[in-house]
Amino acid sequence: MxxxxxxxxxxxxxxxxxxxxxxxxxxxxxxxxxxxxxxxxxxxxxxxxxxxxxxxxxxxxxxxxxxxxxxVLDGDSRSLATALATHESALNEELQDLVQKLDRIRCVRADLARGQMPVDGELTRLVDRARMSVEFALPWPWGGERFELRDIRPLNYIIGSLGSGKTRLALRLAETLPGAVFLGLDRRRNNGVAALDLLNGDASLKSRVDQAMDWLIDEGATESRALTTLLAELEADGPAALVVDMIEQDLDAATQEALITFLRLRASAGMRPLFLMTRSSAILDLAAVGPDDAIILCPANHSAPVRVAPYPGAPGYEAVATCLATPEVRARIARRPEATAGEATICKPQARALRDP
Missing domain, CATH: 1.10.1660.10 (Multidrug-efflux Transporter Regulator; Chain: A; Domain 2)
Structure with a gap:
């Protein structure tokens, strides 16, 4: 400068x-x-x-x-060397993907020279931005309206007042998205496998979880069984997308802030999509929402879920803001995640404070 x-x-x-x-x-x-x-x-x-x-x-x-x-700023090169090696690996993967797309383009051009038009879907694959989309009929409490979510981002927040149906939306997303896994409040996959069981006998996964835990502790997180469970799922191979019920459950405020920082950094590197149900303003910091994030609001009146832009005045923004808990409420949620009479104060009062079906 x-x-x-x-x-x-x-x-x-x-x-x-x-x-x-x-x-x-x-x-x-x-x-x-x-x-x-x-x-x-x-x-x-x-x-x-x-x-x-x-x-x-x-x-x-x-x-x-x-x-x-x-x-690193103090002159330690080891952390920088490790980070650069990881970045190099990610760039190599991107390069291989570009080479494959280039090969497909050359094949299509060769076919065109022989008078053969591309087969169905070939042009779409050539310009594919590698982001998922999904479409399905909304379950109860909606009336079967068609729901479409295009250009799915790496981080997708599902939010709504009590009884708005956000849990059912999350379940339907996990059912519809190819290769997706739903992680419930008991932190079991939708096939009944406990997240921590993934670590048994998988030294590579355990190493990745340990590295992630060390990173989070550096950021101020508190090591816990709940955090280890989440990391086991986040680092596991296999699922094409992960849908997590109330991601802040049993995590203190500092850990929530460290976790979302970790996930945002991963998102910028092109991780698989995550759908995070949340009521925490640490997890969904409206001031920090960027191009890798999307907010999906389930309105209290059971109109169809909508994507909400993260700026004041946008349709649905105030409804999202009122459903986000203060730090004090976040601490209470972390201690006791199940619904209580006081939980209704997290959002604006409803005519009926129902737990999500």
Whole structure:
């Protein structure tokens, strides 16, 4: 950056770096970057701070935890070498995919030269963005309306008030999406297999879970059986998509925040789609929703579920915001996930506070 570059306020700096203001504050809290201050006490970012913050953003994009970022910035090369090796592997996979698509294009062009038109679906596969779509008739409590979800994102949040039908929507998604698995509140797959059973006899999976756990602990998470269970599913091979019932269950607030950071980093690397039922504002931070995220709202009046844009004033935004729990309520949910009389206060009062069917 030029020495004559202007000093930026927090909003301008975050926009230029492509991160949220909350992320900049987190970097500051961790001692990774120290902004300047105006005479009035406002944070400002000059050339040196922006260069430093840019390095942090790049290291985070490589999948490093905040603790690993700090070590790399202090000169430790081991964490960086591991992250670069992982990134190289992902790029190689992308390259192989592009080579295969290029081969298909050449085959189609050769067929055209011989007067043969592409077979049904061939052109679609050539320009496929590799994102799923799904369509089905909505179950009860809806009236069988057609529901269509196109351009499925890596992270999909399912939210709604009590009794809105979000659990039934999640189950139908898991039934309809090819190769999808539903993970219920007891953390068993829809075929009855317990998530922790996946670790038995699978040294490779255990190693991946241990690495993920170490990363999350670096981010401030608390190790627990609930977190290990989730990681076993997230790291397991096989499912083409994973649908998780109330992902925040039995996780404290700091662990929820670390987990969603972990998942967002994975999403940017092209992971399989996740559908996360949630009422937690740590899991669904509306200010942090990006291009890899989608919000699916099940309205309280049982009209068809809709995708909601993450900005104030968008249709459905206020309904989503009112269904997200405060940190205090999140802590209570983590201690006792089952429905209680007080749980109805998480969303605006309903005429009937029914538990999701």
């Amino acid at each position: 030029s020495p004559s570059a202007p000093f930026l306020n927090a909003s301008e700096a975050a926009s230029q770096l492509g991160v949220s203001i909350k992320a900049l504050r987190l970097y500051e809290q961790q001692g990774l970057v120290t902004p300047g201050r105006t005479a009035a006490g406002y944070r400002v970012y000059g050339p040196k701070q922006m260069d430093r913050a840019g390095e942090i953003v790049a290291l985070r994009a490589l999948g490093l935890s905040l603790a690993q970022v700090a070590r």
